[in-house]
Amino acid sequence: xxxIQRFDxxxxxxxxxxxxGTLYLTGQVARPxxxxxxxxxxxxxxxxxxxxxxxxxxxxxxxxQMWLDDVRDFDEVNTIWDAxxxxxxxxxxxxxxxxxxxxxxxxxxIVTAAV
Numbered sequence: 001x002x003x004i005q006r007f008d009x010x011x012x013x014x015x016x017x018x019x020x021g022t023l024y025l026t027g028q029v030a031r032p033x034x035x036x037x038x039x040x041x042x043x044x045x046x047x048x049x050x051x052x053x054x055x056x057x058x059x060x061x062x063x064x065q066m067w068l069d070d071v072r073d074f075d076e077v078n079t080i081w082d083a084x085x086x087x088x089x090x091x092x093x094x095x096x097x098x099x100x101x102x103x104x105x106x107x108x109x110i111v112t113a114a115v
Contacts, residue, residue, distance in 0.1 A: 036070070066107065
């Protein structure tokens with residue numbers, strides 16, 4: 001299985017794996033006391049950096065699963081996502097509500113991108 005490349009990113013992203021030209025990222029990034037909007041902005045900034053480190057960018061994202069601690073934050077984080085992602089490159093996206101792994105975590109993104 002030498003076609004799997006694992007990344008050791010210096011963030012709370014739990015996994016970064018490239019397999020057969022596809023990058024898989026999953027994890028959470030936040031500081032205590034952040035709002036869902038601030039959390040989303042920070043997550044997207046980290047995703048930009050991680051995509052660049054893997055040799056790709058947000059225009060090559062294929063799918064995003066967005067998990068929210070509270071679905072009432074959806075409109076706000078969705079607006080931030082829409083401002084960040086060019087409409088012509090918008091990937092398939094799904095979302096759900098669930099308890100995050102740590103208190104204070106409000107948003108989790110699971111990203112699949114082409115490399």
